[in-house]
Amino acid sequence: MxxxxxxxxxxxxxxxxxxxxxxxxxxxxxxxxxxxxxxxxxxxxxxxxxxxxxxxxxxxxxxxxxxxxxxxxxxxxxxxxxxxxxxxxxxxxxxxxxxxxxxxxxxxxxxxxxxxxxxxxxxxxxxxxxxxxxxxxxxxxxxxxxxxxxxxxxxxxxxxxxxxxxxxxxxxxxxxxxxITFPGTKKAEAIPLSQYFKFFSKPLILSIGMFLFFESAVEAIIPAWTPTYLMEVFEVSYDKGLYAITVSAIGITITRIFLSQLLKRLSAITVVFISMAVVLAGAIVLQVSTSWLMGMAGIAIIGVGMASFFPVMLGYTASAFPENSGTAFSIVIGISLIGNILLSSLAGFALEVLGIKLLNLLIIAFVLIMTAILSMVKHKILSR
Known part of the structure; x- marks a missing residue:
């Protein structure tokens, strides 16, 4: 082997x-x-x-x-x-x-x-x-x-x-x-703290980080709130509502198997743009659903669409900063987790005050913001 x-x-x-x-x-x-x-x-x-x-x-x-x-x-x-x-x-x-x-x-x-x-x-x-x-x-x-x-x-x-x-x-x-033997270290000495913080001023790092800021929020909102959405909108039991988490996770996992081959043939950024269209389509299906089964289909489609976001953007990060991929990864993943925590909390407050039916509008809004950010990321990567 x-x-x-x-x-x-x-x-x-x-x-x-x-x-x-x-x-x-x-x-x-x-x-x-x-x-x-x-x-x-x-x-x-x-x-x-x-x-x-x-x-x-x-x-x-x-x-x-x-x-x-x-x-x-x-x-x-x-x-x-x-x-x-x-x-x-x-x-x-x-x-x-x-x-x-x-x-x-x-x-x-x-x-x-x-x-x-x-x-x-x-x-x-x-x-x-x-x-x-x-x-x-x-x-x-x-x-x-x-x-x-x-x-x-x-x-x-x-x-x-x-x-x-x-x-x-x-x-x-x-x-x-x-x-196991792994590749050697990239640096002979630790990166100075001042140099670490300078990475936060790099536009490309911040653009990728902000894309993942919103992506991570969507990935947190789906398992947290889709069960409640199904229960309240379609009046199903708690057990049936929980299927939303499994369906979304399976959609992401299975799609990533196929993506591992698809990304060898198509431009990664094209795949991400298509994926965002798929997420929007899934949110629309969920919005217009008239049955629990149709709602589950919409959630599954959203899972399929989300599958490419994280690996592709990390791939961009590694390609853009090959000598400092670890530091760059730390920053963009850290920013994404901040988005996960802040925006999922904000979403919880909004859904509590304005109602669970706002869920799809939040997903659509976040994906549209991600689309705008990805356009900037594409421009910055191509102009490096």
Whole structure:
């Protein structure tokens, strides 16, 4: 097996842990409620702490990976995710739980960034295609963790045992990364803090970051609010509403498999423009839907459209800043997470005040803004 292929497989297995990171609060909130007797406020606080950890890991991984290499950052990130999950199963004191969620987030943010950075470095000619394929592993983790937990709970296995099993399984990518050779470091010394902050003044970095700022918000709004939309508009049960999350995630995951080939044949920026048209079409279908099934189709179409955004824009970032791809990745991913947090909170307030039917208008507005930003990104990339 080629060395590049082994490195990609290792990156994919590690990326699965980031998928787990993104759904860990929702998957184990019942365990926290039953075991510690916490309320919804505490669960929400843990979700915020997790997000803060992801944001910290995202902004810091790039300079560290450029200085010390891919392997230490990946190993450290995997270890933090394992430590957090294992710690939650072992601690008997609830006050430690937020710290453990921060550790999970810090590790997850780091491995998300460093695996994307590695794949972009290993496949510089077709980085968007391989980054799309890497995103499939994220989907497997995000879908597989709650599914495995649900199946084992049905077998009357307790949460503590399930999470302990998951933590042990996660040692497999840790061991794999430990014995693999990765490309060398890009810099002999750490990037100065002043130089790091200068990247925030680069128009191309800011343009890509702002595109992902709105993209990440859409990606957060869909699983957060489409179940409620289906329940209120079509008056379906909670269980039926939750199918929206699965349908959207499957749409993104499956589409990324095909994108890994499509992006080798078509211009990446053309694919993104088409993808935004697909998202708009999905939002319109959802808006005019007269049944739950038609609404689900609209959500699935939105998922298909969103699949290309993140890998393609990270591919652009790597191509534009090949010598500082880690630092550039840190900044654009960090900006995207800020958008995720701020705009999803703003959307929640707007939907609460103005009604759930505003959801489609928000999605359409964000995508139109993304279209304008992408036009600027295209101009800046072509003029470099």
């Amino acid at each position: 080629k060395e590049k292929t082994i490195q990609f497989i290792a990156a994919g297995l590690v990326m699965m842990l980031f998928g787990i990171t993104m759904v860990v609060v929702g998957t184990i909130n019942n365990y926290l409620t039953v075991n510690f007797g916490v309320d919804k406020f505490f669960i929400g606080f843990c979700a915020s702490v997790l997000a803060a950890g992801i944001l910290t890991g995202s902004f810091s991984f790039g300079p560290l990976a450029e200085r010390y290499g891919y392997q230490p950052v990946m190993l450290g990130g995997v270890f933090l995710v394992i430590l957090g999950i294992w710690g939650i199963t072992q601690t008997e004191t609830v006050r430690f739980v937020p710290y453990l969620f921060f550790a999970i987030g810090l590790g997850g943010g780091s491995i998300n960034g460093v695996t994307n950075m590695l794949v972009a470095d290993v496949y510089p000619e077709n980085n968007s295609a391989y980054l799309s394929l890497l995103g499939v592993f994220y989907g497997i983790g995000a879908l597989g963790f709650p599914l495995l937990t649900s199946l084992l709970l049905k077998k009357e296995m307790d949460y503590q045992t399930i999470l302990s099993i998951v933590a042990i399984i996660l040692f497999l990518p840790f061991i794999l990364v430990l014995f």
